[in-house]
Amino acid sequence: MDFTEIYKQTSSLVEFSPGAHFIATAVQDRLIIRRADSFQITRTWLIDASPSATSVLISSTKGKASSTGSEKSISHIGWSCDSEYLLAACAKSGTVQIFKLGDEEWTAHIDSGAEGLVKAEWAPDGRTVLCFSEWGLRVTLWSLVTGRASYLNFPIHPDRGYTFRADGRYLILAERHKSKDTLGLYDAAEGYKPVRHFPLPTSSLSSLALSPSGNHLAVWEGPLEYKLYIISLNGDLLGSFSPDHDPGFGIRGVAWHPTGMFLAVGGWDDKLYILDSLSWGPVATLELTGRLGSNVILWKEPSQWVEDTDGRGFLSYERIQGPQTIPINRVDHSKLPKAGVVQIEWNKTGTILMARYESVPNAVYLYDFPTPSQEFSPKLRSVLLHSSPVLQVRWNPIRKGNLALCCGLRSIYTWSDEWLGDNDVEEEMAECIGVPTKQFQTRSFKWAPDGKGIILFDQGIFCCAFEVQKEADSEF
Structure with missing residues (x-):
């Protein structure tokens, strides 16, 4: 790069x-x-x-x-x-x-x-600005075309309580009316006129997520209750989910499969539940484990590599195949535990599910997810292990099997399953890439929309890294 x-x-x-x-x-x-x-x-x-x-x-x-x-x-x-x-x-x-x-x-x-x-x-149309007021009073939608404003009252969360349908036609907004959770559906093409309002089954909504098809909406309770509901945009309750056991705390993250056929749900119990769109029940459970079988690839960050390379160039992770053990932090159940799923995210095609767990802050777990033509058996594929806690992981917005991550050090890390190995067969590759300056720590980053560049952030400063074109054009 x-x-x-x-x-x-x-x-x-x-x-x-x-x-x-x-x-x-x-x-x-x-x-x-x-x-x-x-x-x-x-x-x-x-x-x-x-x-x-x-x-x-x-x-x-x-x-x-x-x-x-x-x-x-x-x-x-x-x-x-x-x-x-x-x-x-x-x-x-x-x-x-x-x-x-x-x-x-x-x-x-x-x-x-x-x-x-x-x-x-x-807003998605690029001609309307959404302004969220203080204290959850209202959302004001200012139109550059008409010069007029529309007002929607009592939004619950300005950061995670609303979404637009993929085509930008409808705004879905979680609202609080008369101390009850409700949902408002507004037509963006008609000046955000209300289409319908209906009550939500939640008592204290935490967040919501709209399926890629725009037909199903997942809503879930706050951090003290593990309950998720699937509703249609007509207000019909299609299904609900709670684990058989009581984990004691609620849901931390939800991610729709790109096809909308599955939903990944993670809480504080170090388990990922995969729900399907037919029964809205769990069809697979992926549980955090520190014991890696011989079929799992462990990519380990080389020790002291930044000092050895002076942050210049790149170095491959150590690839370890075979049974391995990763230490998992113990959970103190007397207080809000440092446990559970910190982040879950599908790649662009939905063939890989990435997960980060608070109990293993230095690791990134990658799960293989079958295509419709394959036997349905999601399983752990690879683990990326680092010397420092992982701060952020993001999939490339364009390429199907390419992600980047940072650990607050003078570096950026990448993983890809698009590396062309022997006989032009795609293989995994994980690399540590140094930032060639001594006064920089990558605390967060953003991909460029075309997936060819990354913005790296430190406190008060930033730089950009761009893909170097190679003959195979398959790797940074």
């Missing part, structure tokens, strides 16, 4: 444009646009985060001090789906500013006023 220079950023606000031609960066109250191929600056905007007269009056009534530099910093940025517009929001001042990439002078301004602002983002 080729690495860029180090650049400044604020709050990890760096985003590739949907076409991966530009990169937007927030640095305090400034929005900077660079070309992705040369990193030359093409646009720079200074954000006007001045609060409205109403906000100033409320602040003075509460005895708050005047705006500081941190209150003027950008808190959210985003590209429209066609890369024509960008938004930059300042949550503390309650303002959103919109810019047009092709016209440096054009701008639009949204002021949340007394209701406040906790989040702002684009």
Whole structure:
């Protein structure tokens, strides 16, 4: 991989444009646009985060001090789906500013006023901005086309309580009315007019997930109750799931299979349940194990490899085949345990399920998942073991069998099953890639939309790494 220079950023606000031609960066109250191929600056905007007269009056009534530099910093940025517009929001001042990439002078301004602002983002149409107010009061949808706003009241969660159907036609929003969980379905093509409202079976909704087909919605309870429900967009309860045993705590993660035929559910009990769309019952249970059989590949990070290579170049993991044992941390059940599934995510084709467990923070588990033509028998395939806890894992958005991860060190790690080995047969390959600078620790990262580049984040700075083209064009 080729690495860029180090650049400044604020709050990890760096985003590739949907076409991966530009990169937007927030640095305090400034929005900077660079070309992705040369990193030359093409646009720079200074954000006007001045609060409205109403906000100033409320602040003075509460005895708050005047705006500081941190209150003027950008808190959210985003590209429209066609890369024509960008938004930059300042949550503390309650303002959103919109810019047009092709016209440096054009701008639009949204002021949340007394209701406040906790989040702002684009709707799928790229012409509507969603603004979530403080205290779960409402969601305001501002249209750039009509100049009008639509208001949806009492959203439950501004981060995990809503979703759009894949085609962007409908907004599904979890709401709280009269102390009860409800669901609102809104037609985005008709100015977000309500299509239907219906009560949810949950008592304290934790989150929701819409199937890729858009026909089924999974909703689940908060952290104290392990209950998941499948409902249709008509409000019909199609099924529910709770483990036979009581794990004591609730659900930590849910992931739909790309086909929508299966649902992976993980909680605090170090088990992954695979539900099918016929019975909505478990058809397989994948349990965390520290004992790896001879059919499982263990990829182990080489000891002290960063110091030995000075963070330059790449080095393959140690591949260990045969029975191995990985230590698992003991769980203290007297308090909220550091256990359970931290992250579950399918690859693009649904043939591999990635899982991270809190009990084994240094490991990434990869499970083989059968195709419809194969015998249904999901099983552990590979484990990536590291010297430090894994902070983040992300599948490549384009390639079917390629993921990257970071551990807060001067490195990035990749795994792929697309390596062309002997006789042009695809094999697994895991590599440690050093970041060629001494003052950088990769705390998080993002893939480019085309899957050919990665943004690496450290505190207050970032760099990018891009794929080096090889003859086989199959590996970084």
